[in-house]
Amino acid sequence: MKYSVIGCGASGMTTAISAVRSGIRPSDITVYEASDKCGRKILATGNGRCNLGNELLEPGMFYSESGDVSKFTGDIISRVSISDIKDFFETLGIITVSKNGYLYPRSMQALTVTEALKNECTELGIIIDTSCVCTGIVRSGAGFELTVNGKKKYSDVVVLSCGLGSGGFGIKNADIFAVLDDLGIKYIKPLPALCGLDVSDDMRTVKGVRAPGRVSLYVSDKFCAADEGELQFTEKAVSGIPVFQISRMAGRALNKGEKCTLFLDLLSEYDETMVMDIIEDRIRRFSKREMYFAFNGILNNKLMSYIMKRSGISDKDIAGSLDEASKKRFAGCLKGLKFNVKNIQAADKAQTMSGGVDLSVIGGGMEIKDIPGLYVTGELIDVDGKCGGYNLYLAWATGLICGRSLKR
Numbered sequence: 503m504k505y506s507v508i509g510c511g512a513s514g515m516t517t518a519i520s521a522v523r524s525g526i527r528p529s530d531i532t533v534y535e536a537s538d539k540c541g542r543k544i545l546a547t548g549n550g551r552c553n554l555g556n557e558l559l560e561p562g563m564f565y566s567e568s569g570d571v572s573k574f575t576g577d578i579i580s581r582v583s584i585s586d587i588k589d590f591f592e593t594l595g596i597i598t599v600s601k602n603g604y605l606y607p608r609s610m611q612a613l614t615v616t617e618a619l620k621n622e623c624t625e626l627g628i629i630i631d632t633s634c635v636c637t638g639i640v641r642s643g644a645g646f647e648l649t650v651n652g653k654k655k656y657s658d659v660v661v662l663s664c665g666l667g668s669g670g671f672g673i674k675n676a677d678i679f680a681v682l683d684d685l686g687i688k689y690i691k692p693l694p695a696l697c698g699l700d701v702s703d704d705m706r707t708v709k710g711v712r713a714p715g716r717v718s719l720y721v722s723d724k725f726c727a728a729d730e731g732e733l734q735f736t737e738k739a740v741s742g743i744p745v746f747q748i749s750r751m752a753g754r755a756l757n758k759g760e761k762c763t764l765f766l767d768l769l770s771e772y773d774e775t776m777v778m779d780i781i782e783d784r785i786r787r788f789s790k791r792e793m794y795f796a797f798n799g800i801l802n803n804k805l806m807s808y809i810m811k812r813s814g815i816s817d818k819d820i821a822g823s824l825d826e827a828s829k830k831r832f833a834g835c836l837k838g839l840k841f842n843v844k845n846i847q848a849a850d851k852a853q854t855m856s857g858g859v860d861l862s863v864i865g866g867g868m869e870i871k872d873i874p875g876l877y878v879t880g881e882l883i884d885v886d887g888k889c890g891g892y893n894l895y896l897a898w899a900t901g902l903i904c905g906r907s908l909k910r
């Protein structure tokens with residue numbers, strides 16, 4: 503039997519290792535990798551530290567556009583627990599540590615994770631062909647004919663572990679959709695997820711600012727989702743983990759032509775009345791100061807000046823001269839700074855993609871139900887996890903399950 507794994511990323515390497523550990527001869531497996539190195543995306547994960555899983559593992563941490571995500575991920579979790587992930591890494595020599603439930607290699611280096619996976623593949627004798635792009639897969643007898651770097655190759659079994667191109671790693675994924683179309687595999691159009699959102703305002707003055715706060719997303723003026731944490735501002739985008747967490751909903755809504763609005767609460771620990779009390783108190787105590795100095799020390803100074811501007815106030819205005827309407831606008835902006843979302847950021851700025859191969863066509867062993875011998879793993883599956891180790895968990899877990907189910 504000849505087995506081909508397309509993609510030598512997190513899920514591809516895990517699939518190959520799991521297959522050999524389940525009894526498949528390593529020399530029967532070839533992993534084709536488009537780029538010249540394996541596991542390049544892993545190096546970028548968790549800011550170079552690789553947040554490889556999360557101890558709070560439940561179906562509610564995952565989304566899908568195509569099917570019953572709770573059933574699909576519940577089934578995966580029941581077969582690959584977070585202890586199984588720790589054990590898997592232990593077998594590779596990686597000690598995992600938990601930081602408030604977020605799992606990392608003890609080395610705090612993503613590099614050590616990539617190297618451990620690569621080394622295990624090499625020691626097991628798995629063949630890895632880098633700089634090999636698969637551009638075609640058609641059914642051929644009981645197996646498949648692959649086109650790799652323009653050459654035809656036969657394989658009895660094919661595992662698609664090629665991701666959806668998030669983070670700008672890998673090749674343009676247009677090829678993989680042509681492949682899915684040719685094979686008649688149902689998929690949901692992928693869109694970036696876990697990324698910033700481009701807004702219509704000019705934010706040059708707050709570029710690079712980070713501040714704690716709560717972001718709420720409204721779709722067609724209805725509340726959709728919210729998250730809290732460190733917000734980040736770029737020239738054109740609102741970003742940071744809380745924005746990442748709601749970005750997939752915004753991306754999907756924008757794709758349907760729906761209006762998306764963000765409201766940032768930059769004083770989320772205070773309610774509206776308390777914010778108004780703070781404003782009144784500062785104006786009373788520092789009535790002769792310029793607004794900039796009267797409100798100094800509450801927020802990042804650039805952000806505070808920006809909020810004042812958005813409230814129709816100059817940071818040079820004298821605090822005591824503020825009228826009631828300005829105070830209300832100011833309080834409103836501090837508790838709900840509004841942004842119209844123009845776009846979701848591009849795939850190369852995203853940590854994952856929503857969409858992918860439709861859950862209804864994937865069997866328990868990650869095999870495509872109507873195409874025996876063809877499997878899918880990782881990001882290519884229409885499940886995207888929240889930020890916090892959930893996407894790598896999916897890559898490892900689907901790889902482990904797939905590898906085990908290859909042995910018939």
Ligand SMILES: Cc1cc2nc3c(=O)[nH]c(=O)nc-3n(C[C@H](O)[C@H](O)[C@H](O)COP(=O)(O)OP(=O)(O)OC[C@H]3O[C@@H](n4cnc5c(N)ncnc54)[C@H](O)[C@@H]3O)c2cc1C
Pocket residue numbers: 508509510511512513514534535536537540541542543544546547548549552553554555634635636637663664665666667668669670671672673677678852853854879880881882890891892893894895897
């Ligand atoms: C910046 C960044 C930070 C992240 N941080 C985290 C984190 O801390 N925790 C977390 O859980 N997740 C994180 N993720 C998400 C995580 O990296 C992905 O979910 C995971 O890598 C998906 O694994 P995969 O094997 O399915 O796909 P990939 O890792 O994308 O691997 C697919 C491989 O297939 C190759 N390939 C593609 N097409 C072809 C082809 N036609 N022929 C041959 N080879 C092909 C690609 O070159 C690539 O190497 C992050 C992502 C990014 C971009």
